Amino acid sequence: MDLSIFNPAKRPLIGLDVSSSSVKMVELVEREKGGYQVERYAIEPLPREAVVDGKIVNIEVVADTIRSAYKRLGSNTRYVAMALPSAAVISKKIILPAGLREQEMEVQVESEANQYIPFALEEVNLDFQIIGPAPSGPEEVEVLLAASRKEMVEDRVACAEAADLRPVVMDVESYAAQAAFELIESRLPGGGQDQVIALVDVGANVMNVTMLRNDQTVYSREQAFGGGLLTQGIMRAYGMSVEEAEAAKRTGSLPENYEAEILTPFAENLAQEVARAMQFFFTSTPYTQVDHIVLAGGCAVIEGLSDVVQAQTLVNTLIANPFQGMAISSKVRPRSLHADAPALMVACGLALRRFDQ
Incomplete structure (x- = not known):
């Protein structure tokens, strides 16, 4: 019996990176002895002008390319983590009082966001995450606020859904690349x-x-x-x-x-x-x-x-090469993975999201 629905961290998840030149997918699994295994990956080139400056111009073409990449991937997992281009996201660290309830914090974040975002709040997707105690002391917390135009999020979701996939995470490309980078940094x-x-x-x-x-x-x-x-x-x-x-x-x-x-x-x-x-x-x-x-x-x-x-x-x-030191499944050709690794940073970082608590 699969209980992964109740524990999203354990739900199988594919990292899906849509760049201006290609669609990249990575699926990682956790090993019993610890560490990760590269289960499968795929790269499918995108026709020119389908994605321009991070904006999806042709939803149909991108959806078709995602469908081809998914077919090549050969996975039965349909949940995906996607990312927005860093330039499309306004992010800001703010300081809030510690001990606020979630709803109180949402109200505070929205009022702070109004100062930084040049669009009406109903036009944006807004999210926040507590980073930890503020440098000033334990009575305040540092909160990361991220906002993007709704259409940027909706276009990516539409492409994935048109390819029969289910987006459950929307990250930021720079944060996803940083998550993969931490694997490299540790070495x-x-x-x-x-x-x-x-x-x-x-x-x-x-x-x-x-x-x-x-x-x-x-x-x-x-x-x-x-x-x-x-x-x-x-x-x-x-x-x-x-x-x-x-x-x-x-x-x-x-x-x-x-x-x-x-x-x-x-x-x-x-x-x-x-x-x-x-x-x-x-x-x-x-x-x-x-x-x-x-x-x-x-x-x-x-x-x-x-x-x-x-x-x-x-x-x-x-x-x-974020995959160095990872086990590689028999479905993956090590030489190809080694050659493609630098282009898979964002997709790898997104695939790691399944292990987030």
Whole structure:
């Protein structure tokens, strides 16, 4: 008899990440001896312009792609955790009196939200979470408030439901990536404690740089640079369409001069963007050093990229793999998972939500 309905933490859950270039799904299970196992995962490319700047433009196409990814995944779990793009969410830490009842806290949060949100409250989905005691003392608590336009949430829910899936969690991409990042951080020297770690997520169009120290975000920045520039370079050089260029990039079926003339300059530009983000960080915060750089996103799989970034920044650079140290089921090809891991940070973080208390 399955009692998981009464215990949502144990309910099987798929992490479903819809980015501008693809749909990614990850399912994790807990092992009896502790730790996790990668049960299955799937990646399905999205047609161009279906998702633009995090906004779902074509619900039908996205729903079809989710359906294909789910079929490829081969799971019988229909519950999914999804996420909103960080840019679509206004989040703010607020201080409230400790000991409020849930309803009293809701009223307080709403009145605080009014000050920060540039929309009418009936147009937004609002949520909050108590982080813990406030720095000022035990009579106050720190609360994280998150709000997003209802349409952003509703469009994602509509896509999942059209593919016969049931969304039960709506997270924020940056928080989901951070949950996966904590698995990587634990393997750094000293567990990454008291160190500044740059999580650099290079997507198709934007590069998100988050500086973390002791699991707290101390700085974040978005830069207009992404893997789309590499695709455009391939299209121009070889007269390919977007689809052809993306496919060639994935399968590695490009002419001999590709590496020297297109890939290497792109990797160098990416390294310069990371160095620029670090300069912005140093000039706008009291921090003067970064201890590690973790590269995530689809571009992180470029052969030798970590060496190029390390040479440019003189900071220890590694490629994100949240699955390192996890068991892998027989349904998953280890080599494929290793190659895809940096692009699966958000999906992995969402899949971890089933283990939340």
